[in-house]
Amino acid sequence: MIRFHKEGYKIISITFIIAISAILLSEKFISIFWLLMTVKLIILAFVVIVLQFFRNPSRTTILNDHQIIAPVDGKVVVIEEVEEPEYFKGKRVQVSIFMSPINVHVTRYAMSGVIKYSKYHPGKYLVAWHPKASTENERTTVVIENKTVGEILYRQIAGALAKRIVNYAKVGDEVVQGTDAGFIKFGSRVDVYLPIGTKVNVKLGDKVKGGVQVIATK
Secondary structure, eight states: OOOBOGGGHHHHHHHHHHHHHHHHHHHHHOOOHHHHHHHHHHHHHHHHHHHHHTBOOOOOOOOOTTEEEOSSSEEEEEEEEEEETTTTOEEEEEEEEEEOTTSOOEEEOSSOEEEEEEEEEOOBOOOTTSTTHHHHBSEEEEEEEETTTEEEEEEEEEOSSOOOEEEOOOTTOEEOTTSEEEEEOSSEEEEEEEOTTOEEOOOTTOEEOTTTOEEEEO
16 A cells, blocks of 8 residues: 655645646637547646655664664765764764755654754755765755764755755654654755764665665674
């Protein structure tokens, strides 16, 4: 059975109302059969696109405090050692995952632990793969700490189409690896910042599955 994320309920309802209204109006005002069918197919395609975007497939996460899992579905576009200026103010290993509009956009906790930091930043809407997107786009920054790995930071970044980031993490919360951490509406990206020395288990260009695939181990 297909599940949909709660962040999409309102938009899905509005979409169905618009689609039904459009079909009824087209049947009333369009008498040419092939044109009527074309309009209906376009409306149906629009509904399918909205539904697939808000799908929330069930994932089984094997809990492991030594592993960091992919927080989202998408393609690995960055693996490099960088300076993280907001929280750590030091060197970290950055792994970035880009989500296209057809990917599942649920954000999941990459590891279990306690939320040490959670902050929303308003900003621009540069394309998600732009080098400055991580520091200039609308984004949220969350830090999770556990005794095995220490602290990791993940950053939800809005893209050119994404206009709303949903973040459920609150400072002091105890969270479980693989559970729902939020949602990013439309094309976007998530950066994960790992301690130096963490073994990265993915390579550039890999397509990863959120809540399931191990991207790093400590």
